[in-house]
Amino acid sequence: MHTRELHDPLAMTVVSAHRTSEGVVSYLRCACGVWEVRTARLVGVATPRSRSVGSID
Numbered sequence: 282m283h284t285r286e287l288h289d290p291l292a293m294t295v296v297s298a299h300r301t302s303e304g305v306v307s308y309l310r311c312a313c314g315v316w317e318v319r320t321a322r323l324v325g326v327a328t329p330r331s332r333s334v335g336s337i338d
Contacts, residue, residue: 293309293311303321307320
């Protein structure tokens, strides 16, 4: 399990990248399921939520 620290960029897979008026935006994904959105000024991280299966009683 990963911590909330940034992942090694060389271990991430680039899923998509595009140029905007403020620079390049890259969407990267780790094998553990964590997503990172990187720009020249910002890195956003999204971790997958665990899904619990509800039961009907």
